[in-house]
Amino acid sequence: MPVRNFALLRAACVVLLMVAGASAHAAGDVARGKLLAYTCLGCHGIANYKNVYPTYSVPKLAGQHPEYLAAALKAYRSQERSHATMHAQAASLSDEDIADIAAYFAGEQLKAGGATTGTAPSKVTELCVACHGKDGVGIIPDYPNLAGQHGDYLERALLDYKRGARKNAVMPGFVSTLSEADIRAIAEYYAQQKPGLGTVARPSFWFTR
């Protein structure tokens, strides 16, 4: 009898832990994500850090939709989105790790519908605002925020969609008619929108943790 009671108690504990776990992970566990993101900060925690060969800025992640960050990490993990370094970074992450890391990096969300800076190129109004807004805030969580992102990263991403180096069901159709000059102007426009994405600060004593 005591043995059975113990088994019951243990089963009850497991259920409780599962319930607690499920609620914590539905939104992503920021504290756990911070621990897991330690190696990421070597690149994403340094303002203006560059990818080399080819050289372009490592994307800003703070203020991005967590859903988009998670989708991007899964795409690198499966190599649907190709980038050797990011594949190596994402390869061993579980879905739960990804949700937690995404919640940590995303932080406070950008709000849509704010004032815009500069004049939007006509192609932006024509082709992009329906999903990324005039202010560069994606209207649903699957559409990435572009506001304040590094201009050279945005330009690189758009050129990658155009030449088929970055695959996606939606984006290539919208960039196919853009010239390289259009792409540069659009990237510059979205990069200057404020408030925009930011770089997550690397803790100053991160190497002692």
Ligand code: HEC
């Ligand atoms: C050695 C530098 C480096 C490290 C370390 C690194 N990244 Fe990256 N990350 C990059 C570069 C460069 C890109 C852009 C790649 C591309 O063009 O697709 C990128 C892209 C991303 C993106 C896509 C952003 C977007 O707007 O689409 C996410 C999300 C991301 N990294 C998260 C992480 C996480 C989480 C880690 C740690 C597990 C990490 N990165 C570690 C360099 C790095």
Ligand code: HEC
């Ligand atoms: C129908 C909705 C839709 C429209 C319209 C659209 N996009 Fe996108 N955009 C997306 C989605 C979805 C993604 C994520 C794709 C992926 O995972 O690669 C994306 C990704 C991007 C990215 C990559 C962001 C990053 O952090 O890596 C850029 C840059 C971008 N879009 C710019 C544009 C521009 C410029 C236009 C207009 C010419 C445009 N988009 C039109 C839905 C849209």
